[in-house]
Amino acid sequence: MAIGGSMKLKNRAPLWLCLLLVFGLIAASCGGDDDEGTDTGSESEGPTGGEFAVSICEPQFLQPGNTQETCGAQVLQSLFTPLVEFDPDTAEPYNVVAESIESDDQQNWTITLNEGWTFHDGSDLTAQSYVDxxxxxxxAPNGALNNYFFGNIEGYADLNPDKGKPKTEEMSGLTVVDDLTFEVALTEPFSGFPLTVGYTAFYPLPESFFDDPDAYNEAPIGNGPYQIDGEWNHDEGINVVRYEDYPETPGNADAVEFRIYADVNTAYTDLTAGNLDIIDVVPTEVLAQAPQELGEGFVQAPSSYYGYLGFPLYEEPWDQLELRQAISMAIDREAITTAIYQGAYTPANSIISPVVPGFREEACGEMCTYQPEEAKELWDANNGPDEISLWFNNDGGHEEWMEAVSNQLRDALGVEAKFESLAFEEFLTLQDDHKITGPYRGAWVMDYPHPQNYIANIYASTGSSQEFGYEELPGSETVDDLIQQANAEPDLDAAIELYQEAEDQILADLPSTPLWFGQTQSGFDPETVGNVIFDVFSFVRVAEVEVLNPDA
Incomplete structure (x- = not known):
């Protein structure tokens, strides 16, 4: 199926219609040439120049194959341009590097590239750049965190044998036809495949990457509107400058500083003091006064954010379903979203986000509803411990809501909670290594606008962010089977029903409990920057930001 053209069009069809077109394999642009609609700044007359700084946390990696978290992905979005991008307002897909992505059977896909793309080192971007x-x-021996995303391509199993070293380094399902064309054979039909290739894991790589991946991680070379300036200065910052040979609309600013903060409150202080231009997230502690303090610089926009409390099923006593249910029913989501998030977040009673097809308002039912008396009965009947640990990263403004959860658990269950608060990178590593010992903060921002991205990536047995140990529970096999059926279903309504069945099984097993769906709550200095757009993935559209006084 061809997904539109390479131009960003205005007044396009809504996401649900575009997904219908995707699932139905109807070639469509999902758009028109009407002059009305939201101006994203992508059609400006030319770069405005100047420099600006945006806050991030310390990334885990700066390699596409290993970048799973938002801080690294924010940087890579300036350094890379994907095959497919998504409209910042509607998440509608449109082709960029790809000229077309087509299939007659949803299983065998042909990807044709547009001409004229190069990497920042001057080398040509070709079909081989994607295949390699x-x-x-x-x-498997490379240990890439995004390995899972290629699991539905023919030959993936040969690169990931159950035992021993792989006998090949190439998937049989990838074939280079010519410099601008390659073919992808999937193990089974997946009508949503064109959406997935907009994700970080599917970025191309220059030949220089393979000479020294570790060195590349410190100074990535991409094909995006900006190129890295120097190297990643860990725990301090990452600087990029405009790539002058970029074939599409160039970035507005001459340079961008991604300034790394260990504490989001420090970033907010710098913003209000005029020492930072854009903050990626406003701390919960100042949400009440932020609209007044930031004025027109306060941003509240729709987001695909899904917050949850994960349970380490590999650790006693969290292998007991009843204790997980008790925790879930002891949390007053409404009280927290009202008091701490000022009503901008909404209590979650499902896994699939409201911004994608398949959302159900009460999928979790009573188990995700505040019922402290029932929670106490379950806790006591199943010998719940007197003390637990709550885990979260300490660089994202999570202390306040975790404190509220701790107080609610004490009031409802009589349990004392101690905090294990870590830097984001260390927190993620402990999740990967199954070394978390208590309920922990989890969050998801979609990689692509599809219900499968929530169900499969977080909860499938081999999901990229399935860190609960859920694969050991009997229900996991049912979930995997339903995901497989849904992926192959060409009819959107039928596919959604299967994803919802998988969601029902997950909520019955409760490897995590939904907490809330969020909005982007960010900020910028309106005296220094304009055209600041946060998309539904919660990322700043860096290339579109305009420096208001570039000569200052």
Whole structure:
């Protein structure tokens, strides 16, 4: 199926219609040439120049095959341009590097590239750049965190044998036809495949990457509107400058500083003091006064954010379903979203987000409803401990709501909670290594606008962010089977029903409990920057930001 053209069009069809077109394999642009609609700043007459700084946390990686978290992904979005991008307002897909992505059977896909793309080192971007990058990430000995995303490509199993070293380094399902064309054979039909290739894991790589991946991680070379300036200065910052040979609309600013903060409150202080231009997230502690303090610089926009409390099923006593249910019913989501998030977040009673097809308002039912008396009965009947640990990263403004959860658990269950608060990178590593010992903060921002991205990536047995140990529970096999059926279903309504069945099984097993769906709550200095757009993935559209006084 061809997904539109390479131009950003205004007044396009809504996401649900575009997804219908995707699932139905109807070639469509999902758009028109009407002059009305939201101006994203992508059609400005030319770069405005100047420099600005945006806050991030310390990334875990700066390699596409290993970047799973938002801080690294924010940087990579300036350094890379994907095959497919998404409208910042509607998440509608449109082709960029890809000229077309087509299939007659939803299983065998042909991807044709537009001409004229190069990497920042001057080398040509070709079909081989994608095939080599995808093979590297899928090759088990490389240990890429995004390995899972290639699991539905023919030959993936050969690169990931159950025992021993792989006998090949290339997936049989990837074939280079010519410099601008390659073919992808999937193990089974998946009508949503064109949406997935907009994700970080599917970025192309230059030949220089394979000479020294570790060195590349410190100074990535991409094909995006900005190129890295120097190297990643860990725990301090990452600087990028405009790539002058970029074939699409160039970035507005001459340079961008991604300034790394260990404490989001420090970032907010710098913003209000005029020492920072854009903050990626406003701390919960100042949400009440932020609209007044930031004025027109306060941003509240729709987001695909899904917050949850994960349970380490590999650790006693969290292997007991009843204790997980008790925790879930002891949390007053409405009280927290009202008091702490000022009503901007909404209590979650499902896994699938309201911004994608398949959302159900009461999927979790009573188990995600505040019922302290029932929670106490379950806790006591199943010998719940007197003390637990609550885990979260300490660089994202999570202390206040975790404190509220701790107080609610004490009041409802009589349990004392101690905090295990860590830097984000360390927190993620402990999740990967199954070394978390208590309920922990989890959050998800969609990689692509599809219900499968919530169900499969977080909860499938081999999901990229399935860190609960859920694969050991009997229900996990049912979930995997339903996901497989849904992926192959060409009819959107039928596919959604299957994803919802999988969601029902997950909520019955409760490897995590939904907490809330969020909005982007960010800020910028309206005296220094304009055209600041946060998309539904919660990312700043860096290339579109305009520096208001570039000569200052």
């Amino acid at each position: 990058a995808w093979n590297w990430a899928a090759y």
